[in-house]
Amino acid sequence: MDNLPRIALLGTFVGRGRERQVGEICAAQGAFYTLAAPATGTAASEVLQVLGIGETSRTLTLSLVPAPLIPRLRQELRDRLFMTQPGQGILFTVPLSGINARSARWLSQGMDGKPVEILALTNRGCSDEVLAAARLAGATGGTLLHTRMLGGQEADRFLGIQLQKEKELVAILAKGEYKVPIMQTIADKAGLQTPAETVVLSLPVDSMEGLR
CATH class of the missing domain: 3.30.70.120 (Alpha-Beta Plaits)
Incomplete structure (x- = not known):
């Protein structure tokens, strides 16, 4: 890795x-x-x-x-x-419990099986593409935030790409068994090697209610 x-x-x-x-x-x-x-x-x-x-x-x-x-x-x-x-x-x-970086190679830090919050950081205008990919893998929806970069000099070295200043952040709450399929599908269809240049990461969630 x-x-x-x-x-x-x-x-x-x-x-x-x-x-x-x-x-x-x-x-x-x-x-x-x-x-x-x-x-x-x-x-x-x-x-x-x-x-x-x-x-x-x-x-x-x-x-x-x-x-x-x-x-x-x-x-x-x-x-x-x-x-x-x-x-x-x-x-x-x-x-973090997972992230795609450097040509979509994966860093996984355990915590599998628990609910996760998947964050997909993508280029402006590409959030629909990210959500479509996530739904293919079982996601039911997501929340969109418009963001801007405050500093990213180290991103080139870490991710292997030069990130745009204006980004969209898609947050997806998912059951643990959907974590890898959702993250992998986003990485495959809208990842770092595509025009969307999406960085996908996941955060552990202790518990959740209301998600079917």
Whole structure:
């Protein structure tokens, strides 16, 4: 597998306009790339304060990071963005259970059999192609986010391609037995070797309800 490192997903919810600083910090600390998508909070103001979000207009950032770098990066974000203070945002990390990289070779980190959240990062205008491929393998649907790259100098080395700045992120919740078929079908029909240049990764889910 070309000695690919263990990978984790680091996410933040920060006030609108602070995402560029998140991207700069993540890039400086060795993140492969960082994506940003606008988000709007719906919770009451007192709940937002408890959660550490001082405003409803905010940005979701997602960074792919070598797992050994996570502790240092979390500390850097906490210190420079004052995340230990109320209202300055939320930071979270999630291990990956799989990803396609470098000519669609697979990095799998166990956790098979459990429900998964499959994230497909594709070029603008290619989300329908991704969803069509996923449905062929048993997916029932997905959620679409429009994102932009905040930093991706390391993506060329990691993925073997040069990612476009504007991307679409398709999120698909699936039962564990559908994880590999869905990811493989997306990679085959809309993967890194196609015009869609889709990066597919999966996150473990502890439990889920309502999915047939």
